[in-house]
Amino acid sequence: MSAPTRIFVPRDAAALSVGAERVAAALATEAERRGVPIEIVRNGSRGLFWLEPLVEVETAAGRIAYGPVKPADVAALFAADFLHGGAHALALGLTEDISYLKNQERLTFARCGVIDPLSVADYRAHGGFAGLERALGVAPAEIVREVTSSGLRGRGGAGFPTGIKWKTVLDTPAEQKYIVCNADEGDSGTFADRLLMEGDPLCLIEGMTIAGLAVGASEGFIYLRSEYPHAHRVLNAAIAVAEAAGYLGASVCGSGRAFRLEVRLGAGAYICGEETALLDSLEGKRGVVRAKPPLPAISGLFGQPTVINNVISLASVPWIMAHGAAAYAAFGMGRSRGTLPIQLAGNVKRGGLIEKAFGLTLRQLIEDYGGGTASGRPLRAVQVGGPLGAYFPESLLDTPLDYEAFLAVKGMLGHGGVVVFDDTVDLAEQARFAFHFCAVESCGKCTPCRIGAVRGRETVERIIAGIERPKNFAVLDDLCTLMTDASLCALGGLTPIPVVSALTHFRQDFERARPVPPAE
């Protein structure tokens, strides 16, 4: 009997959300019925979500993709001999040749959707652990230097140089230091962390282990938002697999240096993505923002020197260590080096993950990759950088994705989420929501945010209702200035960004007459 054909059906949560589990079951049943030997591999997702469930078949020519597959398509796929890449309406050709994927520069996401996320052998066969092996052979300061000269900046939102943060922790003597991974990914429109944790969890584990070696930390925590139960299961399984293979534990790869890893769940609080609130939450407290200084790098988790980095920042490190800082820095523009995993979402035909060197424009992203709006209606606004990011009009779509370029147009790149809205959007309502979100998620520590968000929401509601508009516009301006200048952290401090951008670019939405007041 011939060797079973390998078929890849993602176990990624997004793929499951549109029926990947049922497709996998249907494939198994149909193969059994036909007496055809197949092996179903549950990979992560390639991040081409409009094609999910995306089924791939391994052939002599390479992996051939079919999607989006429904259980009802399965019998016809077999009939079309898809096991040998047969023609079918859902056939997409070689996966690697799908232009959305082919035109990307996948460094951090190179393995995502390709390998079995829980197979160390697969991981190694695709370049995994090469970075760790190199790190084990050099001095800690050398690792820090490599990360610094790669130009890697934090992908969690603030864009702070990762190597500089690590150097502070390395240079702060302490008995116990910690590596904390910020996997709170609270921004609407973002899913890169989730995709990576589910599709290539060993890459995050490797990155955290390298960070531990670099600064002398023997313990790490992944603070994962509770909204990600699938990622939770995958991470725990991956940690167990890495321990069993000797990559985690008392002696990493027999080096005599320890690194242990534990996943902790958040509990549905956006503010716990802010690094100091996250640390308090990890310590078992309310997630309230700490005043800085001290920096977490000096006094972080349980008062010890702590590296806290976003998932993508940490997962970029293995590639940098394996290929060298210069190779990474060769991608990008200006002071934004390397690649940015962009997440294209909202009202767009082809939503997904696009890892590209910095510098792609919003228009290229939305038109070339996204294919325009899902509704087919005209695009009206794009929010970049999560709930604290600006709403841009069509006229600003030629802005390149680059930290500095976004600051110049009074926005921010944040974690790289891009949410598209068609012309049915009401930007006054979006401004109201920005305040509402801030009010719901405020940690309550400082007044400009705690009180300002509630007043801001009321003020926008009055404007929408047509009550004393000139007076309320003035109140709104004052409030935004106060929140920007006097908030302790970026939740209160940046909530004015979506509001002011809506006022600047979409003033007519606030000024027009309304038939009915808003709900709530």
Place this chain on the structure above:
Amino acid sequence: MAAETGWKPDAAQAIIEAGKSAPGALLPILHALQDAFGYIDRSAVPVIAEALNLSRAEVHGVITFYHDFRAAPPGERVLKLCRAESCQAMGCETLVAHLAARHGIAVDATTTDGRLTVETVYCLGNCALSPAAMLDGELLGRVDAALLDDLCRPQPGSVS
């Protein structure tokens, strides 16, 4: 997950004992209690406070700070509906209105028959397949009115 049974003080005590020695033990304990019972009964507060050497006010403060923790049992099924920006762009508020108009179901409430709790969440990381929701821990994408109608039918269970 939805609660299957009522609060069991002995089982709760065992969960608290088992978790109390880890550093930063409070959140893992609260999650374990809610996983087991669907909510965190008030009676747990003094027990946790004593086990972790905290004041009752501190424990209460933590429970109420986080949106996840419930003070009362939820319905048999829990639907978390994403209402953040990407899902707004794909009409999640229309779904909220549909639940109210067609089924008389309010968000952030439990139906009077105790069958369904609908909760607001802000982003489930499924924004490329908005609108998104999570039903008893199972992620759903491209949620539409028909799917909600299915869920609200007298015999729940088929959402395919």
